[in-house]
Amino acid sequence: MRTRPTRSRAALAGLALAGALLAGCGYDATPVPNAESASEEPSVPPPSTQDCGDPTRSYAPEGTVAQLRDGRGTRAIESRGRLVVGISADSYLLGSRDPISGDFEGFDIDMVRAVARAIFPQTDAEAIDDKITYRVITAADRIPALESGRVDLVVRNFSITCDRWEQIAFSATYYESGQQVLVISDLAQEVDGPEDLAGLRVCAPDGTTSLTNIVEAADDAEIVTAANHTDCLVKLQNGEVEAITGDDTVLAGLSAQDPYAVVPTGQESFSREPYGIGVSADNPDLVRLVNAVLEQSRTDGTWEASYNQWLRPELGPATQPQPVYGRE
Structure with missing residues (x-):
């Protein structure tokens, strides 16, 4: 099993920006509607059983x-x-x-x-x-x-x-869009997709196709759920997970906020x-x-x-x- 990397440097940087990140996303005391809580139990949507032809x-x-x-x-x-x-x-x-x-x-x-x-x-x-x-x-x-x-x-x-x-x-x-994987910078050269996540803790939000897809694509990974991708980023910054999975758009936003959160270069999406x-x-x-x-x-x-x-x-x-x- 792969040894999990230490997160001392990244965790310190992440903890420093976590408050700013959340404040910038409408979760502070400003008068913005509150996000509704995720379910207490992890919600993994089952694989699709419907065939409607072209869903688009x-x-x-x-x-x-x-x-x-x-x-x-x-x-x-x-x-x-x-x-x-x-x-x-x-x-x-x-x-x-x-x-x-x-x-x-x-x-x-x-x-x-x-x-x-x-x-x-x-x-x-x-x-x-x-x-x-x-x-x-x-x-x-x-x-x-x-x-x-x-x-x-x-x-x-x-x-x-x-x-x-x-x-x-x-x-x-x-x-x-397409689903990809973001990792801590220490693993950027080791992970090119879900097949390289064995033994790693990977975060995905409850009730999403991202969660369904990663459960199927990386059955040797330890899947951790959160209410949203911001919570996943905080978990990564705190050393609770080593990777986050989600759409390329979402991961681009996370990476832009934290220099220690990296989407490996040249990674192929594993879903549409x-x-x-x-x-x-x-x-x-x-x-x-x-x-x-x-x-x-x-x-x-x-x-x-x-x-x-x-x-x-x-x-x-x-x-x-x-x-x-x-x-x-």
Whole structure:
């Protein structure tokens, strides 16, 4: 069994920044919605048992953004005066809170604002957050939040799967991610993927496909769960785990915050994680509007500008995925 490396240097650095990291992610005393607690028991979603063909197949827009604004679900949001969205507050680069301005920011947050601008076209772009209620949720609470009606959308690095389509609906894919492994810097030359994790403690959040995938791909590793990836990073900084697994986008954000947290160079993703915007299964009209917004973001450069700002510096160039339609 591999000897676990000491963490003295990294742990000291990590402990020093842990407080700043959490404060920057909306978990301080500022008036931001609290993340809801993860389940007390580890929640490992079972391997997919559904076959829906291509899970990224969504509802075709069948109209412009202006035309689709008349859908039942969209009218309800407009009448309420606010779009309620479940987000992450601890996923740097995707969805986190700026410690200086107090604003939520990231690639996922830009997607939220694009949808809100479509629903409330008379609102100035600078004031669009006044039309959004951000609800900070854990990964495990994404589907329950939609099913209960607590949120209109979930924009929280949400992988589209056949099993999830049994419970909710998804937009077309807005980003194609993949699962990888992050390790402490001492192991950066030893770990290229899940096959090299035997004997190591590996953290993944409860209720995620990341947890399901790593259990299958690294059966000789010791799997440790947490409520979210920020908690995984704190565990790594404290020496409780040697590795974290998750989507390349999430790991890029963790690595950018801690010089001792490294995604090995040239690592291949061991899963396909197409991100979609989650919507209640009872509201296909809203899905169609969201898809129209995504189509518009392709032609007007909104998607490209957001990706280049948040993710390209860490992940390199990418293009917006082509949509797949045909769901009735």
